[in-house]
Each structure stands twice: as C-alpha cells, then as structure tokens.
Amino acid sequence: MIEKIGALWPEIILFAAACIVMVVGLSPTAAVRRLCAPLAGAALIVAGIVAWFTTPAAHGPLPMLPLFGKTLVAGVGVLLALLLAGTPDREYESAIARGATGYDPIRANRAEFWAFFLFSLTGAMLCAGADDLIWLFLALELTSLPTYIMVAVSTGRNRSMEAAVKYFFLGALGAAVFLYGFTLLYGGTGTTRLFAPAGEPSIASILAAQAAGPGINAVAMTGLVLSFLGVCFKIAAVPMHFYTPDVYQGASSAVAGFLAFVPKAAGFFTILILAGAAGWWGSSPVDAGGSLPQPLHQIVLIVAILTMSVGNALAVVQSSAKRMLAYSSIAHSGYMLVGVVAGPGPANAPYTSNGVAAVLFYLLSYGVMNLGAFAVLASLERRRADGSADEADDVNDLKGLCATRPLLGWTLVLSVVGLLGLPPLLGFWAKLPLFTSAISSNEIGLVIVLGLNSAVAAYYYLRLASVALLESPELTNDTVRSSPFPARAVAGLASAVGIVLLAAWPLNQWAMQGGRYQRVEPLKAAEGTPPARVDAGAPAAR
Amino acid sequence: MPTLLADTDVGSYLPILLLITMAIVFAIANLAASNLIGPRRTGHVKGMTYESGMNPVGTARKRFNVRFYLIAMVFLVFDIEIIFLYPWAVTFPNIDHAVADGAVWLGRILFFLLTTVVAYVYGYRKGVFRFD
Amino acid sequence: MIGGTLVTLLAQGPIPADMGGVTLAHYLVVSAVMFVLGLVGFMVRRNLIIMFLCTELMFQAAGIALIAFSRFHMNHTGQTFVIFVLTVAAAEAAMALALVVLLFRRKETLDGAAWRELKG
Numbered sequence: 001m002i003e004k005i006g007a008l009w010p011e012i013i014l015f016a017a018a019c020i021v022m023v024v025g026l027s028p029t030a031a032v033r034r035l036c037a038p039l040a041g042a043a044l045i046v047a048g049i050v051a052w053f054t055t056p057a058a059h060g061p062l063p064m065l066p067l068f069g070k071t072l073v074a075g076v077g078v079l080l081a082l083l084l085a086g087t088p089d090r091e092y093e094s095a096i097a098r099g100a101t102g103y104d105p106i107r108a109n110r111a112e113f114w115a116f117f118l119f120s121l122t123g124a125m126l127c128a129g130a131d132d133l134i135w136l137f138l139a140l141e142l143t144s145l146p147t148y149i150m151v152a153v154s155t156g157r158n159r160s161m162e163a164a165v166k167y168f169f170l171g172a173l174g175a176a177v178f179l180y181g182f183t184l185l186y187g188g189t190g191t192t193r194l195f196a197p198a199g200e201p202s203i204a205s206i207l208a209a210q211a212a213g214p215g216i217n218a219v220a221m222t223g224l225v226l227s228f229l230g231v232c233f234k235i236a237a238v239p240m241h242f243y244t245p246d247v248y249q250g251a252s253s254a255v256a257g258f259l260a261f262v263p264k265a266a267g268f269f270t271i272l273i274l275a276g277a278a279g280w281w282g283s284s285p286v287d288a289g290g291s292l293p294q295p296l297h298q299i300v301l302i303v304a305i306l307t308m309s310v311g312n313a314l315a316v317v318q319s320s321a322k323r324m325l326a327y328s329s330i331a332h333s334g335y336m337l338v339g340v341v342a343g344p345g346p347a348n349a350p351y352t353s354n355g356v357a358a359v360l361f362y363l364l365s366y367g368v369m370n371l372g373a374f375a376v377l378a379s380l381e382r383r384r385a386d387g388s389a390d391e392a393d394d395v396n397d398l399k400g401l402c403a404t405r406p407l408l409g410w411t412l413v414l415s416v417v418g419l420l421g422l423p424p425l426l427g428f429w430a431k432l433p434l435f436t437s438a439i440s441s442n443e444i445g446l447v448i449v450l451g452l453n454s455a456v457a458a459y460y461y462l463r464l465a466s467v468a469l470l471e472s473p474e475l476t477n478d479t480v481r482s483s484p485f486p487a488r489a490v491a492g493l494a495s496a497v498g499i500v501l502l503a504a505w506p507l508n509q510w511a512m513q514g515g516r517y518q519r520v521e522p523l524k525a526a527e528g529t530p531p532a533r534v535d536a537g538a539p540a541a542r
Numbered sequence: 543m544p545t546l547l548a549d550t551d552v553g554s555y556l557p558i559l560l561l562i563t564m565a566i567v568f569a570i571a572n573l574a575a576s577n578l579i580g581p582r583r584t585g586h587v588k589g590m591t592y593e594s595g596m597n598p599v600g601t602a603r604k605r606f607n608v609r610f611y612l613i614a615m616v617f618l619v620f621d622i623e624i625i626f627l628y629p630w631a632v633t634f635p636n637i638d639h640a641v642a643d644g645a646v647w648l649g650r651i652l653f654f655l656l657t658t659v660v661a662y663v664y665g666y667r668k669g670v671f672r673f674d
Numbered sequence: 675m676i677g678g679t680l681v682t683l684l685a686q687g688p689i690p691a692d693m694g695g696v697t698l699a700h701y702l703v704v705s706a707v708m709f710v711l712g713l714v715g716f717m718v719r720r721n722l723i724i725m726f727l728c729t730e731l732m733f734q735a736a737g738i739a740l741i742a743f744s745r746f747h748m749n750h751t752g753q754t755f756v757i758f759v760l761t762v763a764a765a766e767a768a769m770a771l772a773l774v775v776l777l778f779r780r781k782e783t784l785d786g787a788a789w790r791e792l793k794g
Contacts, residue, residue, distance in 0.1 A: 019660045026667040105669045106612075134755050141762045148769060158780060165773050169725055172766055173716055176732035179759065180709055183736045183752075187702075187743035192751045611775055615768045622764045625757055 003056075007129060010051035010070050011122050017043030018118035025111025028103050030096065036114040037487075041081040043118065048074030051125070058131060060195025060204055061276035061520050068360055068514025069128020069269050076261055076367040077121045079494055083375050084254045085487035088113035091156055109153040116146030117258070124266040130273060133182045133192040133203070140178070143266040144171050144234065147259060154252040155391075163250025170243045171233060178230025181223045188220025194277050198521050204277040207293075209522035211281055216293050224278055224296050228303075231274075234267030235333040236326075238306040245318075248326035253391050254488065256322060257374030260329045261367045268363055271340055272356060275300075279520060280343035291343055291441065301341050305449050308334025312456040321395050324460055325373055328419065331457060332370075335434055336362050338450055342437040344517035351433060351508055353440035357515025358433035361508050365418070365430035368498040372415030375492030376401075376408050381483045389483070395464065397480050400473030405482065408489065411496040413465045418499040420461040421454060429503045612670045619661045626654065701742030708735035722777070726770045733763045 005012075017039060025036040051070035057063040088110045095101050123142030130136040148171060152164035186192050189206040196202035203220075210216045216224075233240035248256040281290040291297045311331030318324040339362065342355030351357055380392035380401075392398070402409030418427040431454070438447045482489075630651050637647060665671060712731035719725055737756045744752025 019664075022660075022664050023667055026664075105667060134751075134758055137755075138758055138762070141765070145762075145765055145769060148773070152773065152776070161773075161776060161780065165722070165777060168769065168773055169716075169722070169729070172726070172729040172770075173713075173732075175762075175766075176709075176712065176729050176736070179733060179736045180739070183739045183743065183755075186752060186755070187739065187746070190743075190747040190749070192755060611771060615771065618764050618768050622761050625760055629754075629757065 006054070007056055007058075007066070008126075009054050010047040010074065011125050011129075013047045013050060014043055014118050014122040014125070017047075018115040018122065021118060022111050022115035025114060026105045026108070028105075030093070030103075033108075033110055036110055037081060037085055040114045040118055041078055044074050044077045044081060044121065047125075048078070055129070058129065058195065059197050060131060060202075061279065061517055062272060062356065062515070063518065064513045064516050065269065065272060065276075065360075066129035068510065069265070070125045072360075072364055072367070073121055073124045073128065073262070073265060076265075076364075076371065079368075079371050079491050080121075080258050080261065081117070082487045082491035082494070083257050083371060083378060084113075084117060086483075086485040087154055087252055087254050113150060113153055116150055120144075120146040120150070120258075120262055124262050124269070127266040127269040127273075130270075131193065131195045133186060133194060136194070136270060136273065137179060137182055140231070140234065140266060140270060141175060144175070144263055147263060150255050150258065151247060151251040154255040159250040160252070161250075163247045166243050166250075167247045170240065174230050174233025174240055176230075177233075178227045181226030181228070181230055184219050184223030184226060186223075188217040188223055194273060195520070199524075201523055202520075204279070204520040205523035207277060208279055208520045209524075211279060211293060212522045216278070221293065221295060224274060224293075225299055227274055228271065228296065228300065231267045231270050232303060234263045234270070235336075236264065236330050237303050237333045237337065238310055238330075239303070241307065241310070241330050244330055245314075245323040245326040248329075249320060249322045249393065253322060253374050253378035253393075256326070257371055257378065260325070260370050260374065264329070264333065265363055265367070268336060268359060271337075272359065275340055275343075276517070277520075280517070291341070297341065300337055301443070301446065304334050304337035304341055304446065306334075307331070307337060308449065308453045312453045312460075315460050316456065318460070319395055320393050321377060321398065321464065322393050324395070324464065325370070325377075328457065328460070329370065331453065332362075332366050332419075334453070335431065335450065336366075338434050338438050338443075338446055341443060341446060342434075342441040344515060345437060345440060347519075349440075351512045352436040354433070354512065354515050354517070355437035355441065356517055357508070357511045358430075358437050360514045361511035362430045362434060364507065364511065365426045365499075365502065368495045368502065369415045369418040369427055372411050372492050372495035372499060373419065375488050375495060376412040376415070379408055379483050379485070379488045379492060380405075380480055383479050383481065391483075392480060395467055398464070398468045399471045401468040404473050408482075408492065409468050411492040412468050414496045414499050415492075416461045416464045420458055424500075424503070426499045426503045429508065433508070609670070609673065616661075616665050616670055619658060623655070623658050627651070698742055698746045702739055705735045705739040705742070708732070708738065722770075722774050726767075726774070730763060730767070733759060 021036050021039050024039065025033055027033050048071055051067070051074055055067040055070055058066050089108055092101075092108060093110075096103055120143050123139050123144070123146075126139035127136065127143060130139055148164055148168040151167055152161055154160050182192075185203060189203045191201055191203060191206065193200075193202040195204050198205075207216055207220060210220070229239060232238065236244045248259065251259065275292055275296075278293050278296060280292055292300060308331045311327045311329070311334060315324050315327035315331065318327060336359050339355035339359035342353075342358070344356045345353040376398075377392055380397060381389045382392050382397060383389055398412065400409075401412060414425065418425040421427040421431040435447060435450065438450065630647075634644075634647055634651075637644060709732050712728040712735060715728035715731070716725055719728065737759050740752040740756050740759070742752075744750060744755075
C-alpha cells in the first residue's frame with residue numbers, strides 16, 4: 001500500500017495542483033486568475049523532476065516504462081502548457097478588461113480548463129505506471145474525460161461544441177469497448193493484477209503459463225483484442241479514427257496539439273502494457289525475439305497497415321492545415337504500431353532491433369515535432385469580416401510565412417520536415433529504429449508498406465513546407481496576423497530547437513532503457529494456475 | 543457473516559418480500575377503492591390548485607433555469623460517493639483487529655470524504671449554491 | 675458478432691461453470707447481448723440522448739459480466755471493478771448532460787444530424 005503511494009508522488013503533485021488551480025482560477029481578481037497557467041507549468045516541472053528521481057522500477061515485462069512515461073509526459077506537458085496559453089475565456093476576459101461586463105464565475109472556464117489539463121496529464125502518467133486493470137481503466141478515463149471539456153471550451157464557436165460532442169460520444173464508445181475487453185481479460189485469468197512479483201498470480205504470469213501450455217484462453221484472447229481495438233480510439237488508429245479530423249478542426253489549434261499527444265501517449269502506454277502482459281513469444285527458442293500471440297499479432301499488424309495507409313492517403317487531399325495534420329497524426333499512430341508488432345527483440349537486443357524502445361522514442365519525437373507544427377498554427381490568426389479573430393487553418397494562410405514571419409516560418413518548415421523524417425532531424429532518428437526493428441523481426445511486408453507510406457507523406461509535408469518557404473505572400477495576406485500570445489511562439493521555438501538538437505543527445509539511450517523487456521515467468525501450476533479454477537460456485541463452497 | 547450469495551439463507555429475505563407485497567397491495571387497493579366508492583365531481587373549482595399551491599401559468603415546456611442542471615451534477619458527486627461508503631461500512635465492523643488498525647481504516651475513509659470537500663469548495667466558488 | 679463468438683467460445687468450454695442451474699454462460703450471453711444491442715443502437719440511432727444511453731448499456735453489460743466472473747472466480751475483484759465502472763459512468767453522465775444541454779440551447783434539437791458544420 002505505502003510503496004504503491006510512494007511510486008505516485010508525481011501524480012499526487014499534479015492532482016493537488018489541479019485542485020488548487022480549480023479554486024484559484026475562480027478568483028474575482030484578474031491578476032490571481034492569471035496565475036493558473038504558471039501554476040500548472042510549475043507543477044509540471046516539479047512533477048517531472050520528482051518522477052525522474054522517485055519512480056521505481058516496476059514488476060513485470062517493462063520495468064522502466066513508468067519512469068520513461070512519466071518524465072516524458074511531464075516534459076512535453078510543460079511545452080503544452082506554453083502552447084495552451086491564453087486559450088480559455090479569451091473573449092470573456094477581454095470583455096471584462098474593457099469593462100463591458102463584470103466577472104461571473106459561472107460564465108468563466110479558465111479554472112476548469114487548466115485543472116482539466118493537469119488532470120488529463122495525471123491520467124497519462126498513471127497509465128504509464130499502471131499494474132492493475134482497474135487502475136488502467138481509471139487512468140485512461142482520467143486522461144480522456146477532461147479532454148472532451150477542453151475541446152468544448154477551446155473556442156466560443158459552435159464548431160468546438162460539435163467537435164466536443166463528436167469526440168465525447170466516440171470516446172464513450174471506445175471506453176465501453178476496452179472496458180468489455182478488460183472484463184473478458186479478467187474473466188479469462190481470474191485476476192485484475194497485470195504484473196506482480198515473480199511467483200504471484202498476475203495476468204502476465206497466467207497468460208504466460210497458458211501460452212507455454214495449452215495456448216491462451218479464448219476468453220482472455222478476445223479480451224486482449226477488444227481492449228486493443230478500444231484503445232485504438234485513444235491513438236486514433238483505424239477502426240476508431242473517424243473523429244480525428246473533425247475534432248482537430250473544431251478545437252482550437254493549441255488544444256488540437258494537446259489532443260495529438262496526450263491521449264496518444266496514454267493509449268500507447270496502455271497498448272505496450274497489454275502487449276507486455278500478453279508477451280512477445282518466439283516460435284522455437286525460448287529467448288529469441290518473437291511476436292505477439294497469434295490472433296493479436298495479426299490484428300495489430302492489419303490495424304497498423306490500414307492506419308498508416310488511410311491516414312496518409314486522406315492527408316494528401318486536404319486543404320485545411322489542421323485536417324492535414326490530423327490525418328498525419330493517424331498515420332503516425334500506424335508507424336508506431338509497427339514497433340509494437342516488431343516487439344522488443346531477443347534479450348539484450350541492440351537499440352536498432354528493439355521495437356518497444358523505437359515506439360517510445362517515436363512518441364517523444366512525435367510529441368516535440370507535432371507541437372511545433374500546431375504552435376505555428378496557434379500563433380497565427382485570421383481576421384474575419386466581422387472583426388473577430390479566427391485561427392489560421394487553410395494552407396494558403398501559410399503562404400510566404402518564412403518571408404513575413406521568419407521565426408514561425410522556419411519552425412513550421414523544421415517541424416514538417418522532421419515529421420517527414422529527413423535525415424539530419426529528429427524524425428529520421430525516430431523512424432530508423434522502427435524500420436530496423438521490423439526488419440530484424442522479419443516483418444518485411446510491413447517494412448515495405450512503411451516505406452511506401454513515408455514516400456506518400458513526403459508529398460503533403462513538402463507541400464506545407466514549400467507553401468511557407470517558396471511561395472510569395474498574397475497581397476490579401478494582411479488579414480493574417482500573429483496571435484497576441486508570445487508563449488505559443490516560445491513553445492514552437494523550443495520544439496524547433498528540440499527537433500535539431502534532441503537527435504544529437506543520447507535520448508535514444510533513455511528510450512532504450514524505457515523499452516527494456518524481460519520475459520514474465522509463467523505461473524507454476526502448483527501455485528494454482530488461475531486460483532479461481534477451484535471449483536467455482538459448486539455447492540461445496542457453502 | 544455470509545459474504546456470498548450462495549451462503550445466505552434465502553428464507554431470511556421472506557419478511558422483505560412480504561413487506562414489498564403488502565406495499566404494492568396497499569397502494570393498488572387504495573387506488574381501486576377510491577375509484578370504486580369515491581364521488582366523481584368535476585368542475586373549474588375542483589381543478590384549481592389546492593390552498594397554498596401556485597396557480598399554473600404558461601405551458602409546461604418552459605426553459606428550466608440552468609442551476610437545476612448544476613445541482614443535478616453536484617448531486618452526482620455525493621451520490622457516487624455513497625457507493626464507496628457501502629463496501630467500507632460492511633467491512634469495517636468485521637476487520638480483524640489483530641492485523642488491521644481500526645483507526646487507520648477510519649482515517650482512510652475520512653480522507654476519501656475529505657476529497658469531496660474539494661468538489662464542494664469548487665462548487666461554492668463557482669457559485670452553484672447561490673440562488674439569486 | 676461478439677456475442678456469437680462468445681457463445682462458441684463457451685460451448686468449447688474453456689471455463690466449465692455451474693452456478694446452481696444458471697451457468698456463467700447465461701450471464702455472459704446476457705451481457706454480450708446487451709453489449710451488442712448498445713453497439714448497434716449507437717450506430718443506428720441519431721438522437722444524442724439515445725446514443726448516450728446506448729453507451730451506458732455497453733458499460734452495464736461489462737458490469738454484469740464482471741460480477742458473473744467475480745462469482746465464478748470466487749474473488750471480489752470483479753465487484754470492486756464494478757464500483758469504479760459505475761463511478762466513471764456517472765462522470766460520463768454528468769458530462770453528457772452538460773454537453774447535451776449546451777447543444778440544445780444553441781440549436782433547440784437533439785438530432786445529431788443537425789450538427790454538420792464540420793464535414794465528414
């Protein structure tokens with residue numbers, strides 16, 4: 001009990017900060033209300049440092065995943081806090097500043113927005129450290145429930161509301177599907193503990209025993225597949241991807257940047273945890289790198305192929321930059337699933353053949369690069385005919401950006417070229433291990449699809465870059481102006497620096513640590529395979 | 543102390559069944575009796591609101607004040623809180639004092655109740671409880 | 675679909691069960707039917723409230739299966755899980771209420787098709 005709480009200090013800090021922000025943000029004094037964002041940022045920095053020093057190694061197949069996941073979420077979270085600056089209550093606060101209206105807490109959204117931002121990040125951190133199905137379920141819901149409200153209040157327009165409703169309903173559907181999957185997983189194994197110290201019953205050890213013996217229980221396998229399909233909603237993978245472009249377009253650019261990273265990170269932590277519990281099994285020698293148990297392996301493979309192909313094919317035809325980035329976000333989920341299919345490889349495999357480490361590093365670099373692209377969009381706005389400001393969305397709004405606003409323009413060019421994966425930049429070093437790990441686990445077909453998709457992606461990424469770099473600004477371009485929040489440009493700049501420099505840092509060693517995989521010992525039958533099998537419900541129990 | 547349904551003697555639920563049956567029969571009997579032997583008079587005065595009730599004005603399809611929804615949502619917090627109290631309340635009298643400390647158990651649930659105070663403070667600051 | 679899979683799975687009998695006449699399979703079939711009904715209803719209906727009720731139906735289907743499994747495995751974990759499922763369902767209900775009220779005040783309708791500003 002106590003040691004479990006000891007592993008949760010970063011989450012406790014974030015949660016307490018969220019509660020404080022929720023109350024502070026309702027102050028009638030504007031200066032106090034403005035403390036919300038700095039408080040959230042400070043809490044994230046503290047939580048990140050605490051996570052780095054206090055997170056212990058977990059039991060189970062991926063011992064370093066909690067450490068990597070929590071620090072990653074806190075680190076990118078600081079940048080996201082910069083990106084989201086000024087999003088909530090924009091029109092309402094300026095009306096108060098003009099003296100047009102008084103402050104009525106019931107009409108303000110700022111406190112909720114920042115508190116929910118912190119709650120959502122808390123949920124993502126909890127996902128990374130989950131070792132129980134109930135915990136995992138609650139963490140996933142804690143990640144996604146606040147995001148629905150963040151979308152709804154991100155702009156004052158009807159389309160944000162529509163996006164939030166669409167997101168909420170599909171999110172509830174996804175949650176129901178993975179909840180049913182968790183239920184069947186519990187039913188097939190008799191416990192909700194995912195990982196436990198060696199010798200104690202847990203889902204991982206029971207599934208290992210089943211896989212070593214008669215094969216994984218059909219109910220548990222159905223549960224694994226359903227859980228995976230449900231979590232596909234969080235990562236915007238194919239059977240559950242429909243909402244992505246609409247929601248990203250309806251939400252403000254900053255919130256869209258948030259949605260592209262946090263639920264995706266939580267979803268991939270969940271997928272890695274579930275896949276780790278199922279185990280990557282070699283066909284003949286026990287300690288050779290292997291693949292996921294059979295039906296699951298096929299399904300993840302198909303979802304990966306469909307996700308990247310659909311995402312890239314539809315991104316090509318978009319004229320809205322946000323929709324294009326949304327489809328590209330779908331495609332990137334497909335790339336990352338390649339690493340899940342490839343698996344961690346044989347024991348002590350080098351970085352290049354560890355698919356799990358590749359996924360984690362890709363998650364990090366996708367978070368940084370994607371943030372840069374959305375930060376540029378959030379820093380630009382278009383004046384509409386009625387004088388109100390709307391965010392830049394059309395690709396044509398970006399014409400000649402490098403000439404008019406060099407800082408934003410070059411940030412955009414760097415992020416899209418990074419997302420494309422050209423050699424010197426971060427994206428290349430992220431994509432390379434996905435290729436090599438898939439090759440070393442003999443998924444040649446998958447590698448070919450991945451290569452073809454990267455080529456298709458070049459078309460629309462380079463189009464975005466060339467619009468900003470090569471085309472001259474239109475004469476009507478004076479309707480596009482910078483948004484009054486320099487923090488967003490700072491976030492973009494930080495990510496641009498990251499795209500250039502992070503590749504040089506030994507961050508992949510960190511991801512390698514995070515992706516370290518150790519096989520779970522099968523639970524010995526003598527210790528009572530499923531402890532539950534003891535003649536359940538028989539009259540003898542009376 | 544039976545904790546499983548199979549261990550429980552179903553017969554001990556007979557009084558409850560009896561009670562429910564009596565309640566239903568009583569309600570139906572009253573309705574039937576007033577229908578059968580009650581006088582039937584209709585008219586304007588008969589349809590009027592009784593004593594201190596308000597006179598009905600306007601249609602029923604009136605927009606409710608948004609505060610009703612807010613109260614409904616605040617209610618949900620306390621409603622769900624109760625679910626967690628039930629298992630605790632069932633377990634608390636039966637804890638083995640040799641292995642568990644009653645004070646710690648009480649402290650845990652008090653901490654849990656304290657967390658709902660956060661929701662209450664938030665609701666208060668938000669102005670959910672103001673009716674002006 | 676899923677219900678059918680489950681029935682065949684259980685007919686093969688990886689988990690033989692007997693709960694005094696009513697077997698585990700009975701509960702699972704009920705829960706699977708509820709889940710599929712919710713899924714179909716979600717796809718077919720366009721009224722936002724009904725769609726939300728369908729997702730609730732799916733949540734409760736999981737709840738029934740959890741309790742049945744809990745009884746079958748003779749541990750209380752499944753029942754504990756149900757309490758948390760109920761909590762999350764209540765949180766979602768509050769959120770659905772808020773969103774639906776917000777939408778209704780803007781358009782005076784609960785028809786999902788009335789909201790077509792975003793293409794797709």
